[in-house]
Amino acid sequence: MELYSERKYIIGAVIIITALVFLAKLFSLQIMDPSYKLSASSNALxxxxxxxxxxxxxxxxxxxxxxxxxxxxxxxxxxxxxxxxxxxxxxxxxxxxxxxxxxxxxxxxxxxxxxxxxxxxxxxxxxxxxxxxxxxxxxxxxxxxxxxxxxxxxxxxxxxxxxxxxxxxxxxxxxxxxxxxxxxxxxxxxxxxxxxxxxxxxxxxxxxxxxxxxxxxxxxxxxxxxxxxxxxxTIDANLQEYGEKLMENKTGSIVAIEPATGEILSMVSTPTYDPSLLVGRERSANYRKLDTDTLNPLFNRAIMANYPPGSAFKIMNGLVGLHENIVSPDNQLYCPGSYTVGSLTIRCRHHKSPVNIVEAIQYSCNTYFSDLYRKILDHPQYGSVTNGFNVWRDHVTSFGLGDRLNSDFPNEQRGDVPETSYFDRFYGENRWRSLQVVSLGVGQGELSATPLQMANMTAAIANRGYYYTPHIVKEIKNGDSISEDFTSKNHTTIDSTWFEYIIEGMEGVVNGPEGGTGRMAEMQSITICGKTGTVQNPHGENHSVFVAFAPKEDPRIAITVYVENAGYGATWAAPIASLMIEKYMTGEVNRHWLENHILNADFINQ
Amino acid sequence: MIRKNFSKNIDWATVFIYLLLVLIGWISIYSSVHDETHQSVFDFGHRYGKQMVWIIAAFLLALVSISVDTRFFYVFSYLFYALSILLLIAVLFLGIEVNSSKSWFNLGFFQIQPSEFAKLSTSLVLARFLSTHGDKINNNRNLLKMGGLIFLPIILILLQPDVGSATVFLAFFLALFREGLSPKIILAMFMALGLFVLALLLDELILILIILAGGALAYWALSRSTKSLITALLIFGGILVSLWVANDLLSLQIKTEYLLLIAAGISALPFTAVSLLYRLKYIIPVLLITGGAILYTQSVDYIFDNVLQPHHQTRINTILGIESDPLGEGYNINQSKIAIGSGGLTGKGFLQGTQTRFNFVPEQSTDFIFCTIGEEWGFLGSSFIIILFVIFLLRILYLAERQRSVFSRVFGYSLLSVIFYHFAINIGMTIGIVPVVGLPLPFVSYGGSSLWSYTLILFIFLKMDAGRTTVMK
Structure with a gap:
């Protein structure tokens, strides 16, 4: 039993040697080595x-x-x-x-x-x-x-x-x-x-x-x-500044995109504020002031406001109708001044009649597009309204509507293109007909989009069928290149051939010899293609909307203008878009009377 | 009657040192988290308040463990061991995650660490095993069984993963050494550790050369035949040169390291044949050990990269000087050294330490408690602690040696081994000569779990010691 007893000395020695090593190290740390000792006057780091x-x-x-x-x-x-x-x-x-x-x-x-x-x-x-x-x-x-x-x-x-x-x-x-x-x-x-x-x-x-x-x-x-x-x-500072000037005393938003790249040329949301207000010691006081302002200047309407697209959406429905062969470009429809089915009446303005699809866009004919929308949903080739609706919805969402575009902006809103389940809940499954949702045909009803989404849709039309995800940064110096999502094409589901008819209609809106709804946007030197919209607003005066791109061939700018509570799209949004296009394309604005007309307009303090 | 006997027989010297260490620990914890705005010693929102509770509970545990009959632990040692293994398995599934390892059970108002309980039960089970098989400790079967008893908890704790606590169990080999474990096994363990460090430090080529040279040297030392060594070297050199030329001519692009290994392997063959023919005892072991060492060093990189966690890798790298990371892991060690170093001979005085209290030193009340002592009490204070631990450990050694039963002696040595290991690693890491593995200083560091487990083991042993005259086995 005591065979290995002497090993206790080895163990004891190990303990003592370890302690001696420690003592030696401590001696060198605490007594010998001055580098670890901070001098008496400096005792902290x-x-x-x-x-x-x-x-x-x-x-x-x-x-x-x-x-x-x-x-x-x-x-x-x-x-x-x-x-x-x-x-x-x-x-x-x-x-x-x-x-x-x-x-x-x-x-x-x-x-x-x-x-x-x-x-x-x-x-x-x-x-x-x-x-x-x-x-x-x-x-x-x-x-x-x-x-x-x-x-x-x-x-x-x-x-x-x-x-x-x-x-x-x-x-x-x-x-x-x-x-x-x-x-x-x-x-x-x-x-x-x-x-x-x-x-x-x-x-x-x-x-x-x-x-x-x-x-x-x-x-x-x-x-x-x-x-x-x-x-x-991707912002053009001069264009941005000009856009903000035009939108002074107005509530709303301008988004301009370069269609060939998806780069956002300017993004205006008004009322806005001086960014320097949120810097320095006054920051929190200023922030409180901005935050409690009833006009909500901190709210970025360009990506966060869900507006109904209004008549500007007719170009979208026109594309679906042509692509699905619901109508041919030659089909004409007689417009009696309103679309009436039973007790439902959608009024239309007085214009030349009958109209084909190009003229229907030019005159923004409610009758034509209500009829077209119902024809899409009710077309026997789909079997049911639900199926027809889904075909339409798939086309619409392929333009980036109804969901976040995933641009490089935080807090982007989705907009809304309702799903059939929404109407199923509302009316009961298979209990709703095309007539109940006909207002979607003219861009009203359960439909909304952010100005960014509308500008992107316009860019996709300008490109005749594809878009690049809109983005605000084009280059990171000494860093990674920007996300590949911003440099790859997103194709829409519409054949490129159908765009020409819609674009012809949009050209007519601005440049049409008679009855174009957006004539105030016309420019002599540049062919602008656009579409007006007047969004019914249950809370007050209608919102004025205009989507446009220019020039017609090789478009360099696609733009969306929303002016809240301003009335007709033709009167306010169209000239603002036109001035922005002029500023961007030529670097200066020569139509001073039009410019003054806009600058003098005040929809906030009136 | 029993009580009277007991108080006469208990080793009060050990109890006194124990109390002194606990008290020093509490004072240091108080100092390291002290803040003038919080005055009450019993502020349970603070660590010194909580530690007070852990200490009182530890005293109760001490009372309980000395009132339990020693035979209870002897009889149920295997059961305890099985139970603690079950707990170690359970904690992998039911434990709460702290610092990305699952080592703790949450019992509501406090948490326990089953690896602490496993230290006690492994001590008991080894003591029990050796009390019956102690005379044949170097028997292969027994070695395997004891290895199993030690490595089973190690593996389970590594799964948590808690590398620091797992390594504590290696300390039991010290107790086994006392019981007669062959020094070769201890030597092999140290060689493995040394090669591990060398494998990380040295270039692969140089390491292989060193091992081969070591093998040749061992052969020469054993055979005492310079002639045969020269023969061996000539054979090896010839094969190496021809391989080299072949590699170059055929542009096989085999790395030099592998050329060396192939040459060594080929030249080992005739020696194996010779040794078998002439029944030379030393050639085969030398070849096997050399080969094993090379295989082992080749796998170190794999172990290092795949088994150890990144923070352990960095710590080892920092200690070995491979990686300089003064603001990361190295920062901790450096700050710890600054704190201790700035203490000087007599220290800055109680509550006057700036380094530890400015939060420059991380974990200053748990793993780095020694910094507070070094900074505030200087070289005198830190030497005092070290000497106190040495006296404590030697006292336990003395007590263990005077046991009449193998069971209580092995248990005593297990206690000694575990405390010694913690002492060596903890102080070693705070003064920067051992990697930071996160082990507390027994009785001194903040924390209930470790304090309770060492108190339990200590007082169970003191009870055995008190009753040593009533021989068990």
Missing amino acids: RHVTQYPSRGLIYDRNMELIVSNKPSYDIMVTPNQLSDFDTTEFCNILDISREYLEKKLAEAKDYSRFRSSAFLKQVSAETYAVLQEKLYKFPGFYVQPRTLRNYHRDIAAHVLGYVGEIDERSLNNDNEYSMGDYIGVTGIERSYEKELKGEKGVNVLMVDVHGQTKGPYQEGRYDVSPTVGSDLVT
Whole structure:
């Protein structure tokens, strides 16, 4: 039993040797090695975050629209505070004694040992004065930050804004820490990853008075920040500015897309606001003001407002009718001035009659399209109204309607192209007929789309059958290329041959010798193809709508204009679209009378 | 009567050191999370308040374990072991996930770690096994059985995965060593560890060269025949050169490492034949060990990349200096060293540590509690703790040696091994000579689960010691 008893000495020796190794190491760490011992006057390290500048944002012509400006946060570390001249301190920073006391109490509450922000976004001038006297105020130090700097007062909704990260996002993502800025809306949010850059850190030795004593270990542990990637947007800053000017004192939206690429040339939502309002110390006060404004200026109507498309939708139904061989281009229909079945009457305007499909678009004939829509749904080749409806719906959704386009915008709305189940619920399965949904034929009823979706539909028509997913960023500098979803064609389900008839009708709308509904959009030098719409609005005056593209051959711009509560599409939306096209195609606007007509219109303060 | 006997027989010296360690632990926890705005010692929202509760509960556990008859543990040791294995399996399915490993059962107001219970039950089952098979410890069957008893919980804990806790069970080999386990097995384990480190550190080519040279050297040392070594080297060299030329001429593009291995393999053949012919004992083991070492180092990369978790890889890499990551894993070790180093000879004084309390050191009340001690009490304080642990461990060694039954001696050594392992790894990692594997310092670190399990094992052993005169077996 005691055979191996002597091994206890080996085990004892192992224990003692381990302890001796530890003691030797501790002796070298604690007594011998000065590199681990911070000198008596500097007994703490301070990690000063080096914030990267966010990426710059350019317009499509490489004009800088968003950059950064320096700003300084005053930080406080409560346990390093000692008595200081509070009056002088308050005077330098232009703050009240109450503010000082309140913030110091808050900081102590947060942590006595960790620094927190005492006063944010101090100007460079104040910083310069304070910096000289900082030695008098132990416990305070200055943290440089950068803020957004807007070069032009445009595109607030497109650009979005940057704000301090909230609690919830903070918990979901450990790349951020308290007080970090993060994109909240618009491009700032959808391209946050590219724009934000990487934070760095400077490890500084700090003495008991809170004075920095230089970098720790010659900056061995410092990490320099990486600036964010710059973005080139698809926006034309001049066109954007012009669109916002035209839409002044009006509620609504303009979306212009380059059909050949899906690039969004301008995206206007009014009322809008100056993006600089949401920067700096006044940010929260300004935000509150904007947020409570009854006109809702923070709401990006271009992607979030679901408007019924109105008569502009007739071009869509025309395409379905032709593709499904429900009508031929030669078929004519007599319009008695209204579409009447039983007790239902859809009124039409007075125009030449009978009309074929091209003329029906030109005159926006309600009779023709109500009749056509019912013919589509009731056509025997589908077997039932439900099947007919689904055939129609599949064509419509192939133009990007009824669901998010998945552009690079956060908060994009889906719009609505109802499914048969909706009517099944409403009327009962197979209990509804084409007559009950006939208003969809003229773009009214249970149908809605965002201005972006309508502009995209127009771009698909301009392209004669395909579209690129609309997007707002065309290039990420020093970064990945933009998503492949934005560079691949989405084909619609309509044969390209049928587009010519619809486009001919749209040409007639603007340029027709007689009775075109959009004649106010006509230009001498450029052939604009368009379609008016007047959206019945149960809450007030009708919304004025116009969709258009130009020129007819090789279109360079597809545009949608919505003006809320303005009345006829022909009167307001059409000339705005036309002026935008002129501005984009020629760089300047010569039709001053038309321009003044629009600029003088006021649908908000009337 | 019994009670009186008991209080006379219990080893009060050990109990005293135990209480001292627990007290030092609590003070350090208090200091590491101390905040002037929170005054009450019994603030249960804070770790020192909670630790107070764990300590009181540990004392109750100590009382319970010394009032249970030692025979109870002897009789039910296998049952306990089976139970703890079941718990280790159950925790894989029912456990809650903390830091991406499933090691804890959530019992509402507190959580328990079945791997802690497994330490106790494995100690008991090894003690029980050796009390009957102790005389034939190096018998292959017994080795296999004991290996199974130790590695079964290791594998289950690795599945959680909790590499740190799993390695603790390797400490039981120290207890087995005392009972006569062949030093060759311990040596082999250390060789495996050494090769593991070398395989990560060195270039594959150099490593293979070293192992082959080691094999040749071992052969020479055993055979004492320089002539045959030269013969061997000549054969090997000839094959290598011809392979080299063939590779070059035929442009086979075989890597140099493989050329070396093929040459070594081919030249080993005649030696195997010779050894079989002349019944030379040493050639075959040398060849087998050399071959095994090469195979093992080749698989280290696989183990490292596929078995270990990324944070363990980084920690090992940081310690070995392969990877410099001063703001990541290396940052922790570095901050820990700064905290201890800044303590100087006498330390900064109680509650005056800045490094630990500025939250520069992570986990400063659990795994890195030694930092607080080193910073606030300096070299004197940290040496005191180390010496205290040495006295404690040697005292247990002494107590274990005076046991009359193999069962209680092995149990005592198991206690010693586990505490020693935690002590060595924990302090080793805070001063940067061992990878950070996340093991607490026994009795000192914050946390109920580990404190209870060591208290339980310690007092069960003290009870055995108190009753050592009533011989069991």
